[in-house]
Each structure stands twice: as C-alpha cells, then as structure tokens.
Amino acid sequence: MIAVGSPTLENSVTRPTRPTRPTRPTRPHQRPRMQSIHSDSMITALRQGFQENFGSLPEVLSRAPGRLEILGNHTDYNEGTVLSVAVDRAMHIAASPAPGSSGLCRVVDLVSDSRRTIDLHSLEQPRKGDWGNYIKGLIVELHRREIRVPAFDAVLYGTVPLSAGMSSSAALEMAMLLVLLKLAGVELPWLECAKIGQACENHYVGANTGLLDQVSSLKGKKGHLIYSDFRHYTVDNVPIPQGTAFVVANSMVKHNLTNEYNERREACEEAVHILAGAYPGVKALRDVTVQQLHAAEKLLPPLVFRRALHVVGEIDRVETGREALRKGDIAGFGKRMQQSHQSSMENFENSCPEIDRLVEIGQTLPGYLGARISGGGFGGISVHLVQSQDAQNYQKSLEKADQERCGIQTATMLCQADDGARLLNCNASVKLDGSGIF
Numbered sequence: 190m191i192a193v194g195s196p197t198l199e200n201s202v203t204r205p206t207r208p209t210r211p212t213r214p215t216r217p218h219q220r221p222r223m224q225s226i227h228s229d230s231m232i233t234a235l236r237q238g239f240q241e242n243f244g245s246l247p248e249v250l251s252r253a254p255g256r257l258e259i260l261g262n263h264t265d266y267n268e269g270t271v272l273s274v275a276v277d278r279a280m281h282i283a284a285s286p287a288p289g290s291s292g293l294c295r296v297v298d299l300v301s302d303s304r305r306t307i308d309l310h311s312l313e314q315p316r317k318g319d320w321g322n323y324i325k326g327l328i329v330e331l332h333r334r335e336i337r338v339p340a341f342d343a344v345l346y347g348t349v350p351l352s353a354g355m356s357s358s359a360a361l362e363m364a365m366l367l368v369l370l371k372l373a374g375v376e377l378p379w380l381e382c383a384k385i386g387q388a389c390e391n392h393y394v395g396a397n398t399g400l401l402d403q404v405s406s407l408k409g410k411k412g413h414l415i416y417s418d419f420r421h422y423t424v425d426n427v428p429i430p431q432g433t434a435f436v437v438a439n440s441m442v443k444h445n446l447t448n449e450y451n452e453r454r455e456a457c458e459e460a461v462h463i464l465a466g467a468y469p470g471v472k473a474l475r476d477v478t479v480q481q482l483h484a485a486e487k488l489l490p491p492l493v494f495r496r497a498l499h500v501v502g503e504i505d506r507v508e509t510g511r512e513a514l515r516k517g518d519i520a521g522f523g524k525r526m527q528q529s530h531q532s533s534m535e536n537f538e539n540s541c542p543e544i545d546r547l548v549e550i551g552q553t554l555p556g557y558l559g560a561r562i563s564g565g566g567f568g569g570i571s572v573h574l575v576q577s578q579d580a581q582n583y584q585k586s587l588e589k590a591d592q593e594r595c596g597i598q599t600a601t602m603l604c605q606a607d608d609g610a611r612l613l614n615c616n617a618s619v620k621l622d623g624s625g626i627f
C-alpha cells in the first residue's frame with residue numbers, strides 16, 4: 190500500500206539548505222526519465238538532516254526497500270504463492286529517543302520537507318490520506334503487543350515512487366518498525382514484523398491488504414526474486430536469470446487501494462464460500478485448481494468466477510513460472526507475465542488503459558520478454574522483463590512510443606534486486622540509490 194493520496198510525502202527533493210546533499214533530481218513534468226542519484230552521502234544526508242532538525246546526531250538508522258510483484262497478483266490473501274523482488278529504491282530513516290517526557294514524537298520527511306507531530310497518548314484517530322498514519326498505526330500495533338515505544342524524533346528519506354504500486358508504504362512501515370523496535374529494545378521474528386505492518390494497514394489505514402509487501406521488503410536478496418508461500422509463511426530466494434533486467438514504467442495513474450482492493454478481496458471470499466460447498470476441504474482459492482474452477486463455473490456469479498479465475502490462474506502461473514526459471518526457460522517465464530496481465534485486464538479488471546498501453550508497446554520492442562501490471566492495480570506501474578543488453582533502448586523507445594501515442598511523458602526506470610530491510614551502521618556510508626521520482 191501507498192501513502193494514500195498524500196500530497197505531502199513527495200519524492201522530489203525540496204529540502205532546505207544542507208551542506209552535502211544528493212544531486213537534486215529533475216521533477217517529472219520537466220523530464221520524465223528516472224534519474225539515478227549516485228552518491229556516498231545517504232547516511233551523511235540523513236545524519237545532517239537529523240542534526241539540522243533536532244540539534245544532535247541520530248542513534249538509529251534503518252533502510253527498507255520497495256518491491257515489484259513479478260508474478261502472483263492478489264494471491265497473497267488467498268493463501269497462494271508470489272514471486273516478487275525487493276528493489277534498489279527504499280525508505281531510509283534516522284532516529285533517536287526524544288529528549289524529555291512529553292510523549293511527543295517529531296517526524297520530518299526530508300524529501301518533501303513536511304512534518305508530523307505524533308502524540309503517543311493520542312493515537313486513536315487516523316487522518317484520512319495522511320502518511321503519519323503508517324507510523325501511528327505501527328505504534329498502536331506495538332502497544333497491542335505490549336511493546337512500549339519511547340517518544341522519538343526521526344527524519345525520513347524515501348526513494349520509492351509513491352502511489353505507484355511499488356510498496357512505498359510497506360517500505361515506510363518496515364524501516365520505521367526496525368527503528369521503533371530498536372528504540373524499545375525488542376527483537377521480533379521477521380514474520381511478526383511483516384504482520385505488524387499488515388495489521389497497521391488493515392486496522393489503522395483501512396486497506397484490507399495481504400502480507401506480500403511487508404514480506405518482500407523484509408526478505409529481499411540482491412540478484413534474487415523472492416518466492417513467498419502465504420499458506421505456510423515460508424520464503425525462498427530464486428536467482429534472477431543472467432542477462433535479464435526489470436524496466437518499470439509508471440502509468441502516472443495514482444492508485445488507491447482502499448476501495449476496489451477491498452471489493453476484489455470480498456469477491457474472492459465469496460468464491461471460496463461457494464466452492465467449499467462443491468469441493469469439501471476448500472479453505473482458500475489456493476485449494477482450487479484451474480480445472481476444478483472451470484468445472485464449477487455455473488455455481489458462481491459470472492463476475493465472481495472471473496475474479497477467482499484470475500487468482501487461481503496466477504497461483505498456477507507462479508508455480509509453472511518458477512519451474513520455467515529452474516529450467517532456464519526465460520521466454521516461458523516472460524510468457525506467463527504476459528498471461529498474467531491479460532488476466533488482470535479480462536478477469537480481475539485491476540488494470541487501466543494507461544498500463545495496458547505500456548504493456549502493449551513493450552511487446553513490440555526489441556529485448557521484450559514479458560510485461561504486466563505490478564501490485565494491487567487500478568493504476569501504478571507496469572513491470573517489464575527485458576534482455577539486459579536492450580534495457581536502455583527499451584526504456585527510451587517505450588517512453589517515446591507512449592509519448593507519441595498519447596502525449597503523456599511516461600517515466601521509466603531500471604530496477605535492481607536488492608537486500609531486505611535492515612538497520613544501518615550509523616557511522617558507515619552507503620550509496621544513495623535511485624531517486625524514485627517519476
């Protein structure tokens with residue numbers, strides 16, 4: 190999930206003066222192509238940002254990546270499997286316990302220069318569409334688990350595009366959760382961390398999302414996909430085939446997952462309810478094969494059938510796609526990505542014309558292996574698996590063709606698979622990854 194509709198947590202650099210700061214990226218309307226900021230100064234920038242705002246150096250630093258969903262759309266809450274990847278776009282946080290005992294936490298987003306004050310004694314009310322909800326919701330969930338967080342000051346620097354389907358909110362949640370746990374002196378297993386993030390979304394933000402985004406942010410590995418099983422809560426890292434790359438293209442249609450996402454989930458639940466009558470033992474769409482679903486088609490309202498067909502088909506594509514990767518059949522894997530998108534268009538209806546167009550253009554370009562909508566849908570990004578040697582030309586051609594066809598300046602970027610969320614060494618330096626602006 191994304192910082193829903195938040196106009197404030199922007200990924201453009203509009204910070205006040207700072208001694209050393211990353212090169213200012215151009216804004217999307219000036220030049221769409223995603224700029225990579227290469228700098229050794231992320232930790233320096235965070236430390237300085239913290240010092241400028243709070244007058245001391247931070248005690249804790251964290252980083253948590255965004256993700257791309259590669260195969261397995263809306264399968265997580267159906268107890269299915271997913272192939273995703275944690276990317277080199279992340280939320281970074283620097284924090285310290287707040288001085289005094291007021292119970293007030295001050296949080297500054299360095300990217301948009303927006304601020305929130307969070308009162309630890311007054312966490313009940315989410316503010317609609319506000320990024321502070323992701324932090325308040327986490328604290329509420331920690332309190333439910335009897336983990337007390339001290340008041341803190343924090344600065345944020347995010348490079349995950351917002352409202353694009355790359356899980357900027359899960360990146361914020363996981364980076365913040367690592368900080369909060371460190372400040373509280375508590376360690377939790379990764380699955381519990383993921384569940385706290387999910388509970389924050391479900392109970393505080395109001396989006397009935399699954400666990401995919403948090404698990405992907407936590408369990409990423411450089412050069413690897415993440416294969417997650419949401420029935421058994423296991424993850425495995427699958428090598429990304431040599432010579433391939435992920436190009437991401439933003440449709441510029443901001444997605445908001447609270448309404449339509451919840452509706453899709455209800456349709457899946459309805460399908461399970463009906464199918465359980467036909468096939469004893471069915472507890473989730475995970476338990477139904479494509480053949481069984483077709484055999485039971487007449488029992489389901491047509492719309493519910495199509496929603497279920499998407500999910501059941503996706504789980505099948507994840508499994509056969511994983512097998513294709515194991516055999517080195519990259520074309521076969523790409524084909525499944527293509528089928529996945531087709532099913533999103535026809536069955537789940539969670540794509541949009543802008544994304545369909547990007548996928549369609551991709552199919553005509555040299556280096557194309559497969560493309561699809563990524564994440565919850567209803568806007569956001571398309572992810573394209575391409576031959577690495579063609580990746581840059583592919584980006585340029587996609588942008589140009591899209592511009593010619595509809596006058597929109599699509600922004601594209603190359604994403605690398607990266608490691609999962611972690612605390613950073615306060616004194617080390619780390620490369621500032623892609624700016625994440627679109």
Ligand code: GAF
Nearest residue numbers: 190262263398399401564565
């Ligand atoms: C969003 C949700 F947060 C995930 O849980 C998952 O359902 C995804 O949409 C669709 O696969 O990112």
